[in-house]
Amino acid sequence: MGNRLGGGGFGPPRGRRRAAASPEGGAAGPADDASSEAAAALDDPEAAARDICLRALTGTAKTRRQLEELLARKEIPDDAAAAVLDRFGEVGLIDDAAFARAWVDSRQASRGLSRRALKSELRAKGVDCEDADQALALVGDQDEWDAARRLVARRVSGLRRVDRETAHRRLLGMLARKGYGSGLAGIVVREALDAEWEADEPSAADTDQGLDAFLP
Template sequence: MTSEGESRPAPDWVGDVGLGVQAWVGETPPTPAGPRPADARTAEERTGRKTRKGGRGRARTWEEREAARIAREEAAAAEVEADPESVARKILLDTLTGQARSRQELAGKLAQRGVPDELAAQLLDRFTEVGLIDDAAFARQWVESRHRSRGLAPRALKQELRRKGIDDDDASEALEQLDEADQRVAARALVDKKLRSMRGLDPQVATRRLAGMLARKGYAAGLAFSVVREALADAGEDGDLGDHPDF
């Protein structure tokens, strides 16, 4: 006890968040020690590598990591068995938070957690009815985002949408957002960026590489070659390979 008006000495853990948390939960923080001798380095400091801890100061063995994984899976399975509908709803809401998902993606999440197929279908139908799942809207958003951020053209985007489980009608409608002018602008941006690292390269070699890059992004051969030829001309290079480029 200190007398009134007498300042209380600051605890040893002040300024150390980790020690402060220990004090808050009732653990006794260790007493700060003085400077360590040169040979008192930790294994992490000596090797320069971080170790995963399983307990206090001991790296977990493979058996311990595997046992922990199995325990997590068994706990998750028990939770689903106890109240599958509540768990399934939470999975769907958590997955949809901050990002739209296709119905196929959500079905996969439920299957991974062991939600019964019949219940999963019922919930997916209900989420679709209230507008939380909308494959057509997802497809439009996906096309706009991937075209803007990655410069992908309709052919590549259609393949991605198919992998997401989007049907051909919704995919075609979404891809109608991209006209030829949009594709030319995006293709030219990709070519201009790539050209910066190709200074001094033979123009014909540069043309084939640039056209090949655009082909992998899903651009049609005619548009790709036209954009590449235009970009090289603006850069003062002659990359004309004729009317039939070899991608």
């Protein structure tokens, strides 16, 4: 009987593979990893799909569509991918509705994006209309106005060196890239520029005091 601790008939546990060594004797490189994944996908596609999805979900949530696309790139058969993704959905590892809520909360707070821009991003990530609309309902009209005003307030002081028309155009462009419509953007920009330019203009009292120096 072979030596259980040595080189007898006991290899690695079935379904798992030893790390492949590079020709130089070091750790496996990207090409070796890709080859191992391809081999695993042929031997046990569902196990390979589970491993790929678990790695992808480490540290960050993903939508079902994102994981579908990842598995397709890894050449996992469609039926194996669907089985694993269905199971992940059942146990809560994939939750597009929760993903959409977290995405909207984070992007609206950190980037000041409008609901229109947020909906476009969710659509690109494969979130369906119902889940997207429920998440976007968390952003009210006042939230959009406040976010737009914060965005403009951060930029307007840096435009003091240009004329008002140029500042107006640049601020409108910035809000448009964030998904804001022209109506809301025009009002917010006009408010900010009025306040900024008025702050630079001398008041009537200041003007009178300046004239007093030339009067007898």
